[in-house]
Amino acid sequence: MKIAIVTGASSGMGREFVKQISRLYTGLDEIWVIARRRERLTQLQEESMYPLRTLDGDITDPKFLEEFAYLLQATSPDVRMLVNAAGVGSNGTIADLAEINDRLQPEMVRLNCEALLEMTQKVLPYLSEKSRIINLASGAAFCPQPGFAVYAATKSFVLSFSRALGRELKKKKIYVTAVCSGPVATEFFASDTMKIVAWKKPFLADPNAVVRKALIDSGKRKKLSVYGGSMKLVRILTKILPIDFLVWIMGI
Ligand SMILES: NC(=O)C1=CN([C@@H]2O[C@H](COP(=O)(O)OP(=O)(O)OC[C@H]3O[C@@H](n4cnc5c(N)ncnc54)[C@H](OP(=O)(O)O)[C@@H]3O)[C@@H](O)[C@H]2O)C=CC1
Ligand SMILES: CC(=O)[C@H](N)C(=O)O
Numbered sequence: 001m002k003i004a005i006v007t008g009a010s011s012g013m014g015r016e017f018v019k020q021i022s023r024l025y026t027g028l029d030e031i032w033v034i035a036r037r038r039e040r041l042t043q044l045q046e047e048s049m050y051p052l053r054t055l056d057g058d059i060t061d062p063k064f065l066e067e068f069a070y071l072l073q074a075t076s077p078d079v080r081m082l083v084n085a086a087g088v089g090s091n092g093t094i095a096d097l098a099e100i101n102d103r104l105q106p107e108m109v110r111l112n113c114e115a116l117l118e119m120t121q122k123v124l125p126y127l128s129e130k131s132r133i134i135n136l137a138s139g140a141a142f143c144p145q146p147g148f149a150v151y152a153a154t155k156s157f158v159l160s161f162s163r164a165l166g167r168e169l170k171k172k173k174i175y176v177t178a179v180c181s182g183p184v185a186t187e188f189f190a191s192d193t194m195k196i197v198a199w200k201k202p203f204l205a206d207p208n209a210v211v212r213k214a215l216i217d218s219g220k221r222k223k224l225s226v227y228g229g230s231m232k233l234v235r236i237l238t239k240i241l242p243i244d245f246l247v248w249i250m251g252i
Contacts (some may be wrong), residue, residue, distance in 0.1 A: 003077045007059055007119060008086030010035035012186030013136060014249040015044060015210040017083045022048040024215060028080065034059060034068075035086065047054075059086055062109070071123050079126040081218075083134045084116045084158075087153040092191035095148075096195065104193060105150040112154035117161070117199045129173045132218045135162045137178040139231045142238040146251030154179075159224075166223055177218040181210045181227040182233070201232055 004021050008014030010033075018033055029035050031050050031200050033041045038056035042224060047051050055071070056065035097104050113124055116135065127133070140148060141155035159178045167174035183189075185204045189196040196204070210227045217225035226232050 005032040006083040007034045009033035010037040010040035014085035113157045133176045147229040176222040179214045182231040
């Protein structure tokens with residue numbers, strides 16, 4: 001059974017990946033969609049040409065991860081694509097966010113880094129030649145960001161992890177792409193602790209376009225998918241400017 005697996009499939013870019021994978025890829029038997037909001041995943045079936053297997057649960061929950069591992073073992077699928085899209089962010093200083101809720105930032109690390117690693121580890125034995133992993137990192141991975149510190153650090157983890165994993169899997173011809181986009185118009189910015197800052201608003205990208213580029217870049221076996229001219233420029237600047245200057249700019 002050939003499948004694709006998408007985490008964070010109930011909204012934003014994860015949802016868009018399911019729709020576009022369904023349109024662009026032939027030969028799949030199922031897409032496994034993962035998120036906590038079951039009704040959203042069920043509705044998604046209307047937008048997919050492939051049968052969806054709805055796995056509703058919290059990917060930071062060890063029980064969910066155990067059941068997921070058991071399902072993989074029981075069905076032994078040929079996973080053609082894994083998209084790790086589940087992720088959250090909060091902005092504010094580390095001290096302010098800790099005062100609001102001291103679990104907020106540790107849980108962000110647990111979801112954005114640990115759960116992504118756990119999902120990847122579990123799926124790895126079921127990936128075969130020419131299969132793909134797409135990890136949602138962010139342009140925030142390129143540089144430390146005072147006021148968005150833990151989120152940016154989690155995304156640096158995702159980028160670094162993706163690059164190294166891609167190298168490790170090269171011999172097996174399994175290709176890993178880290179998606180490093182700027183702000184994208186999704187529910188990501190709808191939470192009480194994640195407000196989009198004013199200067200980012202003009203740069204908000206359409207999730208449809210970011211995901212389309214990610215799938216094209218993954219098809220081209222690119223290690224990074226960077227959407228839009230402004231984010232490409234940011235990437236170059238973060239390579240050439242001194243780190244202290246960059247951190248100062250980001251903290252203004
Ligand atoms: N929006 C942006 O500007 C950018 C986002 N990114 C990254 O892209 C990824 C997708 O973000 P985006 O689509 O914008 O955000 P959304 O908020 O729209 O989607 C996040 C998804 O993650 C799922 N999710 C959250 N927590 C859990 C959990 N504990 N277990 C399982 N699923 C969970 C949510 O589903 P549910 O609540 O149903 O569980 C939802 O489907 C994230 O990793 C984000 O960091 C990268 C660059 C820019
Ligand atoms: C939320 C993101 O990841 C985005 N790149 C941003 O910096 O706003």
